[in-house]
Amino acid sequence: MRGSVLAAIPVNMLLGLASTWVAFHSGHGEAGAIWFTVSTAVNLLRIGLCRAPCLGLGLTPDTTPAMAAASLRSADRHLCACIAAAFLSGLVWACQPLLCEGYTSAQTLFYLVITCGITAGAVTHGTAYARIPLAFILPPLLSVTVCLVAAGDFDRDCLAACVLLYLLALTHTAFRSEAGFCEASRIKNEATALARSRAEAHASVSALADEMRRRATHDDLTGLFNRAGFIQQAESRLQAGAISLLLLDLDGFKLVNDVYGHKAGDRVLVEVARRIRAVLPGNGLAARLGGDEFAVLYDPAASGIPQDQLAASLVAAVAQPLDGFDAGRLGVSIGVHSGTEPSLTEMLSCADAALYAAKAAGRNHYRMFDAGLRERLQIRRDLERDLSTALAEADLEVWFQPIYALDAQTLVGLEALVRWQHPRLGWIAPPDLVVTAATAGLTESLLRYILEQVCAMMQILRARGLGTVRVAMNVSPQEMAQVPVDEIVIERLNRLDLPPAMLEIEITEETALDIAAVQGKLHGLSRAGIRVALDDFGIGYSSLSSLRQLRADRIKIDRSFVTGLSDSDDKRGLVLAVLGLGRMLGLEVVAEGVESDEDLRTLQTMGCPFLQGYHLGRPMPVPELEAKVFANRIAAA
Incomplete structure (x- = not known):
């Protein structure tokens, strides 16, 4: 709108100057000068309005709703002012009949052509906003019509009718031009917005891709590489x-x-x-x-x-x-x-x-x-590679060590101990075997293998009338944390119809470090009637509260406190303390590592209810156990 007005005003002023010049030549110089002065003043007003600041032109995508509303109100006020100025300019041009005696003088044709030209030009330039050119052309064309009708002859009446028709045509053209301009602007703005949206989307996608690449290779918390x-x-x-x-x-x-x-x-x-x-x-x-x-x-x-x-x-x-x-x-x-x-x-x-x-x-x-670690690494790899084969081919053995009552004669339990004689590396220590299974992803397989051997021993005991002898099975912290031990054990016992009371699960104090992960499993085992024993008691991390949380029924005094017990006052004091703790909490106490007759007699004097160690019986394979332990027990009976 501003551009069209600023483009039209110079033509307006030139045509106004021509009209004034003709007025001078026709003897209306004073009226022409006044008219041109007023017209120029109005045109300067219109130029000023077109160059005045307008808040409505400052809208951006970041403009707040409140700012947008204020901007739109400012733009509306500016347009109304421009319409009023255009109407005022039109009123000035409506006074042209004063220069030609109401369109009856010899200069009538000139002024009619000027009026038609300036009104047509206003509509032609004012395609953006029809109200402004219409406000400008309405007064002069109505003035022409009135003057022609006032002249009273047939020709002028017909010409007045043509002027009205001309006014209607210009009005229609103005609104059609505005609609076309708005549609073209809409399409242009949509294209611009689409292009901007695509550019923003591309920038956003590029930034997201960069961020995703960075996240894919960097740690969010520390900023280091992941x-x-x-x-x-x-x-x-x-x-x-x-x-x-x-x-x-x-x-x-x-x-x-x-x-x-x-x-x-x-x-x-x-x-x-x-x-x-x-x-x-x-x-x-x-x-x-x-x-x-x-x-x-x-x-x-x-x-x-x-x-x-x-x-x-x-x-x-x-x-x-x-x-x-x-x-x-x-x-x-x-x-x-x-x-x-x-x-x-x-x-x-x-x-x-x-x-x-x-x-x-x-x-x-x-x-x-170094070289030593390289050799150990190679051994570990050999173990990891061969363990699955050993499990599949039943190359692992489960030996059993007897546990006796206070009299050192009554068999009350057996502890299952896994053994593996590697064809190249020889006997593998149980802790190394457990670590190898965890590294090789065979923790559950190893647990199930040992459980099968333990269940077989329980069946042997029942067949020999030794159903009161309990079989203990060691479960490492890794197995307890990573494997559903409770589900596996209970399901196997039920399938074989074995009494849960014959089985005991031995865990170490290290299991207490992650009580939250294992407590539910231990509770499930205890609820099923399977007893829980805490192995190597006294050297780990457990506390009095964890004894209850671990559902322990029995504690096994570590061999480091038992071996050489008869010669150490400190060890005797520690063992007495554990025995007292067991009585106070209702826990059975087993002394491991009984390796001499002196230590045995000392433990018996202290009243330790259960005993285990090489002096009483070493771990043995099943045939040897049947020949030495079961046979002796049956003979004694």
Whole structure:
């Protein structure tokens, strides 16, 4: 609208000047001068309005609803003012009959042509907003019509009718032009909005893709690379030559989560990541692999920092006190591998073996991967590879060690102990076997295998009339946490129609570290009538409350307190304390590790109700157990 008015006004003024010039020549110079002065003043007013600020022109996509409403009101007021100014200009042009004696003088044709031209031009330029050109053309065309009708002859009446028809045609054209302009503007604005929307969508998608790529390779919490990003970066660096890999695992982090909560644990992880960055060499790569495990990859030759020096710096940095936490609560163990390996997976495996050795040595230690660890790693791999075959082919054996009453003669129980004689490595220790099963994903398979042998022994006992002898089966913390032990055991006993009271599940005190994960399973076992025994009591983590939470019916005094008992006042005091605790809580007490006659007599004097150890009977395979123990019991009976 502003553009059309500003374009039309110069033509308006030139035509007004021509009209004034003709008025001078026809003897109406004074009236012409006054008319032109008023017309020019109105045109200047209209120019001023078109150049005046308008709040309605400041709308943006970010404009608030309140600002938008105010802007629209401002635009409406501005348009109304422009309509009024156009009407005022039209009134000035409606006074042209004063210059030609009411369209009766010789100059009538000139003024009629000027009037038609300026009104047609106003409509032609005013396509954006029809009300303004219509407000301008209405007064002069009506003035022409009135004057022609007033003249009174037939020709002028016909001409007046034509002027009215001309006015109607211009009105119709003005509204048609406005509608066409609005439709074209709508299409243009929609196209512009669509283009802007597509551009914004493209920018949003690009930003989202960048963010997704970053999230795919970085840890949200610490900002370090995650496992996927670390592997991607490390694979490319492996091609450059020998590099060093350090695996870090926080010591005591679980207790931080348990005592202070997971939000505090997250703050610790963020702070540890910051400290790792501070120590990291310039060419180094740091990542959080998951949980409280971190990794550092760097080139010692390029940085000039030996692996042991960097590992020591990382240990010292992480061990620094943390605000809001007890000093020394947090530490770190580090496994270091340096040199070339065929793949990053192999490097990670070697560094993990070194980390495991470092954690075994205590907190705030680092361990370099060496020949000894390589041999142990190979042994572990051999075990993992061969264990599934051994389970499938029943190469594992389950031996049983007898448990006796206070008189050391009455058989009251058997403890099942798994044995594996590897064809190349010889006898495998049960703890190593359990760890191997967990690593190889065979935890449940191993549990089911041992359970089958235990159930077979229970059937043998029933057949021999020894149904009161209870069989104990060890379940590791890993098995208890990862496997539905209660469902598996209860289902198997029901299928074989074996009494649950003949079975006892032995767990270690370490199981108490994650009571929430195992308490339901232990409750299910206890509710079914299966007894629970707490093995190696006295050297782990359990408390008086955890004894109840673990549903323990029996505690087994660790052999370290029993062996040499007759010669140690301290051990005797500890054993007496455990016996008193058992009586107070209604728990059965078994003394493990009875390896001498002196220790046996001491325990009998103390009144220990159940006894187990090499002095009374070693673990034996089933045939030997039947020949030595069952036969003797039947003979005694």
